[in-house]
Amino acid sequence: MSRIEKEKILEAALFMSPKPLTLDELNSVANNQSRLETKAMMSDLINFYSTRKSALEIVELPVGYQMRVKEEYEDHVSHFAQNSMFSRGVMKTLAFIAYKQPISQSVVIKYRNNKAYDHLKLLVDEGFIKKEAKGRTFILTTTSKFIEYFGKDFGKAKKKAEAKVSTSTQPTTPVVPTQKETKSELNDSVNAVMEEKERKEENQIELH
Template structure:
């Protein structure tokens, strides 16, 4: 009788262990999927809401995932910052990723134009961007703010726009290029000044070549300056 009770106890203990192990695996897969799909920094609150994993358990799961990817010969790793986590490609593979990403984006060409101007004029008032890009800029800016790419500060009747740290991470901008963007000696007002006539939708027109927008010419000047600075650093 005693032997049977001992066997039953061992069997029950094994079953509980297996259940715990299965639960851990499921939790790990859910958190891993959430980080993979989001492609951005995620807080504890967001991960708990998405995965329904207990906060205490979730932290253990994330730590296990960090160890997993650190120990494997993987091109992926999980980064930690101020109690937030993000799954991303390791730095040594960034050049390849950037090449693959060229030409494909979740942003429209119009949105990319708007973001480019903000990047080179920052800090810049929203009203200035709207003057250059037209009313469509309001929706673009709202989208960028929701994605965390821009920081806004109320200034009078408008907002002042700045790039956020998330912008540099989202577009895999290295430290040197970030410093160039922030400290470039390019005369931004001269390069991006809206002096040419515009289409009804706000796009600038190059009088000498109507098929090519004046903004495109200006962007080329700025990008050439950035590339030159990058090569010298």
């Protein structure tokens, strides 16, 4: 099978999948000999969509690759995918909770704006986060489904939080970001996960 045909298969897989696909999953569907080859094909597809006049884009996330609607068109069509948990806004809210948990709902709303109420309802309904009443607010944490769905690289935030709780004799309290912990810090955290994941992939490729 030619490289062009394999790239078309990868493109079709991303279009059909309701969730991001990992490099291993894409490597399998393309029937490539190495993940390095698949990664190169994905780079070509990302560049192709970034240069064409399309409302769609292919992006690399901490949890894999995804085809999605470009941000400037989301508001026009988001009502057609109300059950989608992978809109950019929902993913940012989920990532914020994952890296700051346990965290109060009021803090999430403060940093993610009032649209986060809808994000939280969706994430609770889908089983990716849970909330426990505490005073006038709720304490939010991710669930085991979060780790199973997104993988251990993105799920390490929850494990780290649980480790802190298990080694402490004090009651669990929400982690409140300081004034300097803005959205840019969250993006830095997500990028760090992606870089660590890439380093692991490169090391595995070298071993083969």
